[in-house]
Amino acid sequence: xxxxxxxxxxxxxxxxxxxxxxxxxxxxxxxxxxxxxxxxxxxxxxxxxxxxxxxxxxxxxxxxxxxxxxxxxxxxxxxxxxxxxxxxxx
Numbered sequence: 076x077x078x079x080x081x082x083x084x085x086x087x088x089x090x091x092x093x094x095x096x097x098x099x100x101x102x103x104x105x106x107x108x109x110x111x112x113x114x115x116x117x118x119x120x121x122x123x124x125x126x127x128x129x130x131x132x133x134x135x136x137x138x139x140x141x142x143x144x145x146x147x148x149x150x151x152x153x154x155x156x157x158x159x160x161x162x163x164x165x
Contacts, residue, residue: 095133102129102137 106126
C-alpha cells in the first residue's frame with residue numbers, strides 16, 4: 076500500500092504544488108504571527124501586510140485583502156492629515 080501511495084504522490088506533487096504549499100505555510104505563519112501581534116506587543120502593522128504579500132504570490136484572495144488594507148490605510152492617513160480622499164465628493 077505505501078508503495079502505491081508513494082508512486083501516486085510522485086506523479087501528483089509537482090513543483091507548482093510544492094511551491095503553493097510552501098507559500099501557504101510560510102505566509103500563513105507570518106500572517107498568524109502578525110494577528111497575534113495585534114494583541115501582543117510587536118509591529119503588527121508591518122507583519123500583517125507582509126504575510127498577505129507572501130500569500131499574495133499564489134492566492135488571489137490574499138491580493139484582494141492586501142488591496143483593501145492599502146486602501147483603508149490610505150483613507151486613514153488622509154483623514155489624519157486632514158485632506159479629503161478622492162472617493163468622497165467635496
